[in-house]
Amino acid sequence: xxxxxxxxxxxxxxxxxxxxxxxxxxxxxxxxxxxxxxxxxxxxxxxxxxxxxxxxxxxxxxxxxxxxxxxxxxxxxxxxxxxxxxxxxxxxxxxxxxxx
Numbered sequence: 001x002x003x004x005x006x007x008x009x010x011x012x013x014x015x016x017x018x019x020x021x022x023x024x025x026x027x028x029x030x031x032x033x034x035x036x037x038x039x040x041x042x043x044x045x046x047x048x049x050x051x052x053x054x055x056x057x058x059x060x061x062x063x064x065x066x067x068x069x070x071x072x073x074x075x076x077x078x079x080x081x082x083x084x085x086x087x088x089x090x091x092x093x094x095x096x097x098x099x100x
Contacts, residue, residue, distance in 0.1 A: 002043055002064050006050075007036040007100070009075030013083070019050040019074065019095060031074075041070070048097065050074055055087060055094035062099065071100040 006021060008031045018030040021037055024046055029037040031050075043066040050057040057074065064070050074097045078086035086094045 001040050002066070002069055004039045004041045004046070004048065004062070004064065004070045004072060005036055006031055006039070006048070006072045006074060006097075008033055009073065010034045011076060013076035013078055014052060017052060019052050022049045022051060023047070025049075048072065050095045050097055052095065055091040057095035057097040058093060060097050060099075073098055073100045 004023070008019065010033055015033055018032045020027050021029040021031055021039060023039055023041065028039050031037045041064050043064050046062050046064060048060045048062055060072070062070055062072070074095055077093055077096050
């Protein structure tokens with residue numbers, strides 16, 4: 001079976017907290033800072049999203065090949081001076097998520 005590997009960057013934001021990993025709208029794992037999660041996935045189209053409290057990443061649409069694993073990277077967008085903005089108005093962009 002194929003998998004989606006998600007690596008989380010390090011930084012001061014959310015240092016002691018885990019992000020919930022949603023695959024096709026279902027929580028399948030949690031990922032802490034500096035770690036990674038390997039999520040089994042069937043070949044085909046999927047959506048991936050990360051959440052923490054009321055904040056999240058945008059939905060990422062990915063395509064998993066029949067004989068390949070997919071690697072994604074994530075981390076917090078909020079910088080010290082912009083944290084309040086990200087937890088209020090930009091809460092759906094609090095976490096960045098991209099294909100590696």
